[in-house]
Amino acid sequence: MTKLPLSFALIPETMSRLAYFDGWPTEVLDRLALGAKLISVPKNGVLASKGEVLDHLYVLVSGLVRLYIPLPNNMERVVALVHQGDSLGESCLVLNEACPFHAVACKDSHLLAIDPMVYRRELGRDSVLAGKTLERVSRRLMETLRDTEICAQRSSVQRVACYLMRYQPTPKTTAFKFQLPARKQDIAAKLGLTQETLSRVLSFLDKQGLIQMHGAQISIEDGTKLTEITSMRDPKESEQNVAF
Amino acid sequence: MTKLPLSFALIPETMSRLAYFDGWPTEVLDRLALGAKLISVPKNGVLASKGEVLDHLYVLVSGLVRLYIPLPNNMERVVALVHQGDSLGESCLVLNEACPFHAVACKDSHLLAIDPMVYRRELGRDSVLAGKTLERVSRRLMETLRDTEICAQRSSVQRVACYLMRYQPTPKTTAFKFQLPARKQDIAAKLGLTQETLSRVLSFLDKQGLIQMHGAQISIEDGTKLTEITSMRDPKESEQNVAF
DNA sequence: CGAGTCGTTGATATCTTTCAATCCCTGTGG
């Protein structure tokens, strides 16, 4: 693990730029800034380990971090992808419990690391901060439940269809496009599939004309059919699985 | 859905008895009580439906409630079992979002139903309440992540072993016993297995002498071996699967 | 240009689901 402390002068400026801190009281920000530092983590750098106490609250300034649970077969189950402006660690710090996941950088990343003591103290003092944090943790919980929903789908095609439809914009359009937010490996690990299976399912959907895939660029051609797949009782009702 | 409003006089008394409200300011409790009612829900009664806005914050006085996501094959994925003194709905109400699960009573149950408007208002006002709620939601998030960990295990034996070891008491003892908290059907649905598979795995572990099973009463004979199973890279390393 | 990572594709084994029948326990009613 490599953590390079950067100039402390940048901290308040950085905090003011991050949407994460929007609406936080100035005094709180000032006090947190005193217990904060900017760190750099190289690709594959370890931020936190499952079972250990988290040493900071982290807010991602740039880069990408994956949170995952290691599995016996040398595999991982990704429980969240932390993007720019996202944070990690609130719930562990609030409960003062061991971290339930590994946190590793997917790319070279910069983070704001806030001292847990200072953070907890402010949390007890300031009700706005408590409210904002409650919102954030609630949002994480809802996302985790949605992930559970995806992984609960029986067939791999349903899991992938379910995942893809997450990107449907509001107001809903039947066709839309987007970029996969990480390596397909990591996406697969988030869906509870092997990368091979994900690859097969995606090319299958492509061949069926339901999506078009160019690398990480996915364009959904027929969102309606994808949604139908999601709620299909029996895969045999369509010819979707003949290809396997 | 049947909801029988009971005597309002019982509400403050009931609230004072529930551990859930321990440490909440008296004024807050009083104001919440005004917007609360006691309800009865029969076995299989529906408390909340996925996709609909939750109409109350619920605290379970007695009985048992399961939260689940319906799956295409007429199956369910149980995301939580709500026991006496547990609550449901904080995160939805905080975010004012649709409920991500169905909530149905496993047995005849009694609940305290708190008005969401009143609850949200108090949440914004009182920092102790905000703090307690933050703790509660954080705990739910951690539990959900642990559930994810269980379901991420590749083999059914590992999933069950992982689940059983959750009941290991602290300080850790290698042998211990406990009662399954719900029907095996629902346990299976929580582990992402069919009830048949769960049944088979349990009798397998029983035959191996790792556990003893008498109905819902489970006694773990060899917690060490169970833990080993959990972290085994390759099932073939042991003879565990010969029975299947 | 070579190394390495990532993604794709193929063939095979296997484990879980599925469907079905049976058993067990409990509560109920004659």
Add this chain to the structure above:
DNA sequence: CCACAGGGATTGAAAGATATCAACGACTCG
């Protein structure tokens, strides 16, 4: 007191879907 109904749990046999192992192709970076 016994018979019976119903839900829940168990067990069996079969089919199918995904993991696994392996090889190859594409792309990036040094």
